Amino acid sequence: MELVQIVPSLEVRHGGPSVSVPALSAGLAAIGHDVTLLSTGPQESSEQRADRFRVRISRRGRPEGFCPSAGLRRELHRLNPQAIHSHGLWLRPLHYAHHRARELAVPLVISPRGMMTPWAWNHRRWRKSLANRFVHPGALAAAAGWHATSQAEAEEIAALGFQQPVCVAPNGVNPPSADSIARAEAHWRQACPEAFRRPTALFYSRLHVKKRVLELIDLWLEHAPKDWLLLVVGIPEGYSVRELSAYVDREEGFDRVEIHDGSDVPAPYVAASVFLLPSHSENFGLVIAEALAHGLTAVVTDTTPWQGLAQAGHGWCVPWEKYPEAMGAALAEGPDRLRARGASARTWALQEFSWEKTAEILARFYVQLR
Numbered sequence: 095m096e097l098v099q100i101v102p103s104l105e106v107r108h109g110g111p112s113v114s115v116p117a118l119s120a121g122l123a124a125i126g127h128d129v130t131l132l133s134t135g136p137q138e139s140s141e142q143r144a145d146r147f148r149v150r151i152s153r154r155g156r157p158e159g160f161c162p163s164a165g166l167r168r169e170l171h172r173l174n175p176q177a178i179h180s181h182g183l184w185l186r187p188l189h190y191a192h193h194r195a196r197e198l199a200v201p202l203v204i205s206p207r208g209m210m211t212p213w214a215w216n217h218r219r220w221r222k223s224l225a226n227r228f229v230h231p232g233a234l235a236a237a238a239g240w241h242a243t244s245q246a247e248a249e250e251i252a253a254l255g256f257q258q259p260v261c262v263a264p265n266g267v268n269p270p271s272a273d274s275i276a277r278a279e280a281h282w283r284q285a286c287p288e289a290f291r292r293p294t295a296l297f298y299s300r301l302h303v304k305k306r307v308l309e310l311i312d313l314w315l316e317h318a319p320k321d322w323l324l325l326v327v328g329i330p331e332g333y334s335v336r337e338l339s340a341y342v343d344r345e346e347g348f349d350r351v352e353i354h355d356g357s358d359v360p361a362p363y364v365a366a367s368v369f370l371l372p373s374h375s376e377n378f379g380l381v382i383a384e385a386l387a388h389g390l391t392a393v394v395t396d397t398t399p400w401q402g403l404a405q406a407g408h409g410w411c412v413p414w415e416k417y418p419e420a421m422g423a424a425l426a427e428g429p430d431r432l433r434a435r436g437a438s439a440r441t442w443a444l445q446e447f448s449w450e451k452t453a454e455i456l457a458r459f460y461v462q463l464r
Contacts, residue, residue, distance in 0.1 A: 095127050095128070095177065095460060095461075096127070096130075096174065096176055097122060097128065097176065097178075097179065098130050098132060098173055098175040098178045098179070098191075099129060099131045099179050100132045100166075100178065100180045100187050100188075101115040101131070101133050101187070102134060102181075103134060103135065103154075104133045104135065106357065107330075109329070111181050113380060114265045114380055116131060116149065117266060117449050118265075118266075118453060118456070119147060119149075120144075120449070121449035121452060121453030122453045122457060123145065123146040124146075124450060125450060125454060126146070127457060128146050129146060129147050130150065131147070132166050132169055132170060132187075133151050134153070134154040134161045134162075134166055134187065135151040136154055136158070137153065138153055139151060150166075150169050160184075160186045160225075161187055163186070167190045170191070170194045175200060176200055176460070177201045177203060177460040177463065178200060178201070178202050178203070179203040179204075179241065179460075180204050180205070180233075181204075182205070182206070182207050182209065183207075184229060184230075185229065186229055189229060189230035191233070192230060195238075196236065201238035201239060201464060202233075202236060202237050202238050203238060203239050203240065203241055203456075203459070203460065204233070204234070204241070205241040205243075206242075206247070206251065207243075208376060208377030208378070210247065210251055210254060211247070211250055211376075212250070213374040215254070237258050238258060238259075238463045239260065239459060240258055240259070240260045240261070241261050241263060242262050243264050243265050243378035243399070244264060244378055245262055245399070247262075247399065259459075259462075261456060261459035262455075263455040263459075264378060264447055264452060265452065266447045266448050266449030266450070267380070267384055267386070267444065267447045267449075268387070269440075269444055270387060275388075278360035278361060278362065278363070281359055281360045285354060285359070286352055286354065289323055289325050289352070289365035290365065292321055293323070293367055294322065294323045294325050294365055295314075295322060295366060295367070295369070296324075296327070296365065296368070296369050297325070297327070297328070297369075297370050298328060298356065298361065298362055298363070298381050298385070299371060301326075301332060302328075302332040302333065304373060304374050306395075307326065307333060308338075308341065310324075310326075310372050311324070311338070311351055312345070314347075315345055315346075315351070317418050317421065317422060318425060319425055322350075323352065324350065324351045324370075325365055326351060326352065326353045326354070327353075327354045327356040327362045329356050330357075363384065363390060364388065368390060368424050369385035369391070369392040369393070371392065371393075371394045373395055374395075375398070376397065377399070378398075379399070382394055383447055386403075386408065386409075387440055387443050388440070389437055390436050390439070391409045391439050392408075392410070392439070393412075393417070393420050394411050395411070395412065395413065395414050395417060396411050397414075403439070406442055407435075407438070408438055408439035410423065410424060
C-alpha cells in the first residue's frame with residue numbers, strides 16, 4: 095500500500111511522537127509499504143529518502159502553536175495514498191488529513207497520542223473545545239478508525255463516545271547501539287559526573303505538570319536515602335531548568351537533585367540505576383520502554399499502561415498514593431539486584447515491543463478499514 099503518516103512536529107521538544115512516528119513509518123516501509131511521513135518545522139522545507147520511506151518537513155506558518163503549514167497541505171494533495179494516518183489532536187495538520195482523506199475516499203486513522211486520557215482531555219478543556227470546532231472541525235467524527243497504543247487508551251476513546259473501530263498497537267523500542275551508549279556516557283560523565291560516583295535515579299521526560307516533576311522532587315527530598323542522587327532531565331515545557339533548580343535550592347536539596355535540559359543531548363539512561371516516572375497519564379510512555387531497553391528497572395504510576403511491568407516482576411506500577419513505598423523498595427535493592435532486575439526488564443521489553451510487530455498490526459487495520 096501507499097501510506098501517509100502525518101505528525102505536527104518531529105522536534106524532540108514535542109515528546110514521544112517525534113521518535114515513535116518515524117519509527118512506525120520505517121517499520122511499515124520495512125514490511126513492504128510505500129510510506130511518506132509529513133511534518134512541519136520552523137525552518138525551510140526539507141526532505142529525506144530511504145528505500146520505500148520518505149520524510150518531508152514543510153515550513154510551519156503562524157500561529158506556530160497550531161502547526162499550520164501550506165507546504166504540508168500542498169504536499170499531501172500531491173499524494174494518492176490508500177490510507178492516511180494522523181498523529182495527535184488539536185493541531186492544524188489533522189484538518190489537512192481529514193480533508194484529503196475525504197477527497198480520496200480513503201480511511202483516516204487518528205492516533206490521539208495520549209490526548210484522550212481523562213487528565214489530558216480535561217486539562218485546559220476550553221482550548222481543546224475551540225480547537226475541535228475551529229482548528230480541525232469534523233475530523234474526530236470523520237475518522238474511519240483510531241490507533242491506541244494500549245488497551246487502556248482504547249477504553250478511554252470509547253468512554254468519550256467514539257464508536258469507530260480501535261486498533262491497539264503498542265509502540266516499539268529498539269535496542270540501543272554501542273555507539274549511542276558510548277556517546278551518551280561521554281556526554282553525561284562530563285555534564286553530571288556525580289551520577290557516576292553515587293547511586294542515581296533518573297527522571298527523563300518533558301518538564302511539565304502532567305509528569306508530576308515537582309511532586310517527585312518533594313517526594314525524593316522527603317523519603318530518598320541521602321546517598322542517592324535524583325537526576326532530572328527533560329525538555330522544558332511548563333517548567334524551565336532554572337525554575338526547577340531554584341526550587342531545589344529553596345528546598346535545600348542542591349546536593350541531592352540535579353536538573354538538566356534534555357534538548358539536543360544524548361538520552362541519560364546510562365547515568366542511572368533506576369528510572370522514575372510518576373506521570374498523571376501516559377498513553378504508552380516511550381521513555382519507559384527506552385529505559386527498560388537500556389537495562390533499567392522502572393517505578394511508574396498506574397496511570398501509565400505498564401501494569402505488565404509489575405506483573406512480570408521487572409519493576410513497579412502503582413497508584414500515586416503508593417509511589418513513595420514503591421520508590422523506597424526500588425532504592426533499597428542493592429546494585430547487584432538492580433542490575434539483574436534491569437537485565438530481565440531489557441529482555442522482556444525487547445521481546446514484547448517490536449516496531450515490526452506494531453507495523454504489521456496497523457497494516458492489517460488499514461486493509462480492514464478499506
